[in-house]
Structure formats: C-alpha cells, structure tokens
Amino acid sequence: MTDAFRNRIDLELTVNGEAVELTVPAGRHLIDLLRLDLGLTGSHAGCEHGVCGACTVLVDGAPVRGCLTLAPQLGGADVWTIEGLTDRGLVADLQAAFVARNALQCGYCTPGMLVAAKALIDAGGTPSRAEIREHMSGNYCRCTGYEAIVDAVETVARDRAEGAMS
Amino acid sequence: MKAQVGGYARAEDMAHAIRLLADAEGMGRVLAGGQSLVAALNMGLSFGDLLVDITGLSDLRGVREEDDRLVIGALMRHADVATDPLIARHVPLLAQAAPLIAHEAIRNRGTIGGSLAHADPAAEFPACAVALDAVIRLTGPDGEREVAATDFFRDVFETEMREGEILTGIVVPKTQAGERHVIREAARRAGDYAIAGLAVVIRGGAHRIAAFGTGPTPLLCTVAMERLDAGDVDGAVSALSDALDPPSDTQGSAAYRRHLAGVLLHRIATELGEDV
Ligand SMILES: Cc1cc2nc3c(=O)[nH]c(=O)nc-3n(C[C@H](O)[C@H](O)[C@H](O)COP(=O)(O)OP(=O)(O)OC[C@H]3O[C@@H](n4cnc5c(N)ncnc54)[C@H](O)[C@@H]3O)c2cc1C
Ligand code: FES
Ligand code: FES
Numbered sequence: 286m287t288d289a290f291r292n293r294i295d296l297e298l299t300v301n302g303e304a305v306e307l308t309v310p311a312g313r314h315l316i317d318l319l320r321l322d323l324g325l326t327g328s329h330a331g332c333e334h335g336v337c338g339a340c341t342v343l344v345d346g347a348p349v350r351g352c353l354t355l356a357p358q359l360g361g362a363d364v365w366t367i368e369g370l371t372d373r374g375l376v377a378d379l380q381a382a383f384v385a386r387n388a389l390q391c392g393y394c395t396p397g398m399l400v401a402a403k404a405l406i407d408a409g410g411t412p413s414r415a416e417i418r419e420h421m422s423g424n425y426c427r428c429t430g431y432e433a434i435v436d437a438v439e440t441v442a443r444d445r446a447e448g449a450m451s
Numbered sequence: 452m453k454a455q456v457g458g459y460a461r462a463e464d465m466a467h468a469i470r471l472l473a474d475a476e477g478m479g480r481v482l483a484g485g486q487s488l489v490a491a492l493n494m495g496l497s498f499g500d501l502l503v504d505i506t507g508l509s510d511l512r513g514v515r516e517e518d519d520r521l522v523i524g525a526l527m528r529h530a531d532v533a534t535d536p537l538i539a540r541h542v543p544l545l546a547q548a549a550p551l552i553a554h555e556a557i558r559n560r561g562t563i564g565g566s567l568a569h570a571d572p573a574a575e576f577p578a579c580a581v582a583l584d585a586v587i588r589l590t591g592p593d594g595e596r597e598v599a600a601t602d603f604f605r606d607v608f609e610t611e612m613r614e615g616e617i618l619t620g621i622v623v624p625k626t627q628a629g630e631r632h633v634i635r636e637a638a639r640r641a642g643d644y645a646i647a648g649l650a651v652v653i654r655g656g657a658h659r660i661a662a663f664g665t666g667p668t669p670l671l672c673t674v675a676m677e678r679l680d681a682g683d684v685d686g687a688v689s690a691l692s693d694a695l696d697p698p699s700d701t702q703g704s705a706a707y708r709r710h711l712a713g714v715l716l717h718r719i720a721t722e723l724g725e726d727v
Contacts, residue, residue, distance in 0.1 A: 289471055290458025290501045311502065312454030314489060334490040335557060347530075347559040353489045354560065355482065357459045358504055404555060422641040423554025 294357040300325070301369025309356045316340045316351035318359075319366055327367035327396050331425070338424030341397035342366050348404045367396035376403050378444065382437035390428035398424050402438045411446045414439060454492035457499040461507055465617070468505055469592055472615045475501040481617060482506070483526060486553070486561035487569045511564065511619055514538060522588075524620050525564025529553070532563055541625040544583060544632035544650060548575040551634065554642040564618045567603070570610050570668070573644040575634065577604055578663035581671050582650040585623045591616035604668035630654050633719050636664070637711045639702070646703045647711040651719050656680070660687075660716070665697040665708050675716070684720045688713040 290311075297306050300323060307322055314333075319325040319342070331339035333352045340351035343365040370376045376399045382388070389395045398421070405412060405420045412420065417438050418431070426434060457478055462468035472479040480500040482488055491497050505511065511526040514537045521541045523532070532538055533549035545563075552558055552566070552575055566576040567587060580587070580600035587603045589596050591613060598611050600621075605611060612618065626632070636648030645664040652659045658679040660672040672694045678687035697708035 289460045289474060291460065292458055294459055311459035312456040312492060314454065314493065317453070333493040335486060335553075338554070338556065341556050344559075348556040349559050350486070350556050352493065353486050353557070355454075355459075355485050355489050355502075357461070357502075358482070358485065358506060360461075401556065419641045420555065423556060 296356065296360055298359050298362045298364060300364045301366060301372070311357055313356040314352050315342065315344075315349075315354040315356055315359065315364070318356045319351065319364075325366050325368050327371075329393055329396060331393070336425070337394070337397075338401060339394050339397045341400045341424065343370075343400060343403075348400050367399060370399070370403070376400075378441050379403060379406065379437065382440045383434070386433045386437040386440070388429060388433040388437040389426075394424060394426040394428075398426065398434060402434075402441075405438065406442050406445060409446075409449075411442050412439075417442075454489065455495070455498035456492060457501045459502045459504065461504045463507065465508060465510065465590060465619075468503055468508060468617055469590065469615065471501075471503045472617070473592055475503070477614065479503055479615070481568070483565040483568075484528065484560040484562045486557050487565065487571070505617060516541075516625075517622070519625050521623050521625055522620050523563060523623065525562060525567075525618050527563050529558035529561050529563070529566075530555070533558070542583065542623050542632075543626070544579050544634060544652060545576070545623075547632065548579050548634045548650070551575050551636060551638075551645075551648075552642075557642075563621065567621060568610065568612060568618045570604050570608050571644065572607050572667050572669070573646075573648070573664035575636070575645070575648065575650070575663065578648065578650045578661040578669035579634065580621060580623075581669045582652045582659045582661035583623050584652075584659065585621050587611075587618060588620045588622060589613075589616045590619050595619075597622070601671055607667045624654075627654060629656075631723055633722060635715045635719055637715065647697070647708045647715065649712060649715045649719060651723075653723070660691070662691070662695060662712055665695045665712055670694065679720070679725065682725065684717065684725060687720070688716050691716055 316330045329339040331337035342351045478501045482502040482504045511524045539546045585600045631653040634650045636645035648663045650661045658676045661669045674690040675687040697705045699705045
C-alpha cells in the first residue's frame, strides 16, 4: 500500500455559517462529525443506511443523508443543521406548524422532517397532499402516523403562497 | 456499526485515480456519491477498503453531444439527470427514470455511474441502459474501452468491469423522430426499489423492453418485443411471463412479480395506444 491513502483527514468546511477546521477518521460520516466532533446533537442517526431520513441535513443548499455523506468528501462544503436553521429563523413557520398540529411526539424524526419539508416549501407553489407525501416518503416517523406532518407542511406551503401574493 | 475503512484518497485527475487504484493492490474501491457504498461500509459489509474519491474529476461531470449520440458523465447525479435539458430532449427515458430513484436527499448525491457500476438488479438506470441499447465507457490501466449495456450486467452486483477500471460515462443514441420512451414500476412506497419494473423504447417502429427487479440483471425481453412489434399485446405479456424467472423474497413472490410485470406491460401498451 502507498501512503497516498490517509486514515485521518484534515478538513475545512462551514457549519451553520461558521468556519470549522478539524481532523476526522477516514470512515467518518457527516452525522458523527456533527454529533461527536462538533457536539451538534440536533441531527439524529437512526438506521445509518439511508432508509429513515432522521439524519437529513443541508449540504450546499440541498438536503442529503448525513449518514451516507462521508466527511472526507466535504472539504469546502457549506453544511446547515437544525441548530443553525433554528437560530436564523429559517424553519420557524414549519416548527410552529409542527407544534400546532402535534406533528411530533418523541421528536426523533423531526429535525430530518423539517429539513426535508424546507426543501419542498422553498421550491415554492402549493404542493398537493399526494405530492407532500411523495416528497416526505424518505423520512420515517414511528410516532405520529404522518397525517399531522402532512397537515403542517400543507399549512405552511399555503401560508407562504398567500404571503407571496399579498 | 461504524465504517472501518483502510484509507481515503482524493483523485486529482483520471491518471491519478487509475494509479491510486493500482497502488491499492486489490483493496481499492471507487467512491462516487457514496449512497450505496457508505451504506455498505456503515453496515460492516465491507471493511479495510482504500477509498478512491473520484468526485473531483470534473471531466466525468456534464453531458456532451457526440454526433447522433449523447455522452453522459458518470458523476451526473440522479437530481442532475432529472433536470438536464439535453437529457430531457434526447433521452427522455433517463429523465423519467431519475425521479423514481430513492428520495430527494439520495438523488442529490447518488450518481448515474455509481448506479451502473453497483448493478443492483432492481435499479432503474441499468434497465434504461439496456432498453436504450447504450454503451458503457470504461477507463483502466490499459486505456479506454466500451462495453454494450446488454453485455455489461453479469449478475447481482456484478458487471464486466475489471479490477482497477473506472466507469467514465454512458453513451446513448439520441432519440429519432417518432421514438417513444416509457418507464413504469411497482413499489410499495415512493422511492423504494421496484418490486418489478419495465423500461420500454420504441425506435424505428421496433420495441425494446428491459425488465428490472425480476431477476439477477436487467433482462432484454426479446420474444415479448417481437410480439409487441406484431401488435400482439396479450402474446407479449405471456412471452414476458415465460422469459422472467424472478426471485421470491419479503417484497413479493416470483408469481406476484411475474404478474406485476404483465400488468405493467399492459398499462404501457395502453399508454402508447397499442392495446386495442
Ligand atoms: C434508501 C435508499 C434507496 C435507494 N433506492 C434506489 C432505487 O429505488 N433505485 C436505484 O437505482 N437506486 C437506489 N438507491 C441507490 C442509489 O441510486 C445509489 O446512488 C447508487 O446505487 C450508487 O451511486 P453512488 O454514486 O452513490 O455510488 P457509490 O455508493 O459511491 O458506489 C457504489 C458502487 O459503485 C462503485 N462505483 C461508483 N462509481 C463508480 C465509477 N464511476 N466507476 C467505477 N465504479 C464506481 C463503487 O466502488 C461502489 O462499489 C437507493 C439508495 C438508498 C440508500
Ligand atoms: S440515519 Fe441516515 S437515513 Fe437513517
Ligand atoms: S415523532 Fe417520534 S419518530 Fe417521529
């Protein structure tokens, strides 16, 4: 083997608007980087193989699976988690609607749900319930039965569309 | 479980990537979007791999026209394939297939090259490649070569790719006048791998049907194609049923998959105005 392959990788990236420099093991995924290296425990790891969506975060503006995003690939990336999105008020209306509709119980899935919903809402328009379901189909919730989540997302999409018109 | 990898290197260019794979002496593993590979690493299905990250190879990104063919770079993400204007115009089958793959968060990182190289029997792009009669482009220590999609997929997760090779792109004929493309699948939930699916291309009046999720590799269903060419939809459905030898698993029995494939073919024929 050559020394071209490294076991530990030096990384510079931006997390929630702040520059971060750290060294990670080569097999580190983004959720462990966030939770273990940076102490940002809002993003959750459920299945760690891409199925549940609890780990959904934004990388360069697009939702990705944190558990399937290998940290060494993130040099220069711009990462946003539920902590940063909350601080900047970027999901405030979604959060309020989730509370109002009881769209969470244990809350394990919620940070991922909010990031996935944000992508749909930010795309504009008023998606139908079927479109909301299809879009959110990659995020599992073991508590709520989904109906309330669809309600909350639908409410915010409508409110934003009305706000944009008035 | 956590991924146990032997090491990571980011390739600067193609020559560097090929050299890294050669230096890894059999432990090298190309890393593209990571949407299948990182899942496998997290599950401990593979360990000690020396990861060669090819996502910095900008030559493998983008779509280019080569006469009457389109060359789609291996690093085009599923989300890019869904929205690329050249693909929409010249290979609508791929644009239709991309949104059927997984969920938005996975489509934002998974690549078409990774999908073809991974060769999941239920994956959409390999079946599209077969239906389109596409060619897979590979680069290795001995230079470039091309393999017809119909020869490329050998078995479950197995392809004609040799040790140390990188899949650089897929070459597809541009649609001709009157050409039709349709892909349909049955899955329990949006984004799940298909229980059964069909990709159909009508080119110059002749049908090409590739079935996926119904056997170890995408299957070109030649007898069913001839029946459809002759306008015999029921004959095509029964030929399809004879040709398929699907697995039984938790998603569905072999008989159920065969049945679904027939239903999908009927629906496609209706949609194409052939089921009269
Ligand atoms: C929950 C979930 C659901 C999914 N559902 C679907 C689905 O419905 N349909 C579907 O088709 N896929 C599905 N996928 C898989 C997804 O499409 C992957 O993105 C794809 O299979 C692999 O692409 P990648 O770029 O992520 O490759 P990676 O994960 O990086 O690599 C996969 C394999 O291919 C090799 N490889 C990658 N690129 C190259 C290359 N250019 N040259 C040589 N070897 C290469 C790697 O070494 C590795 O062995 C799903 C994945 C998940 C996690
Ligand atoms: S932890 Fe990433 S999808 Fe389940
Ligand atoms: S609120 Fe408990 S998993 Fe969704």
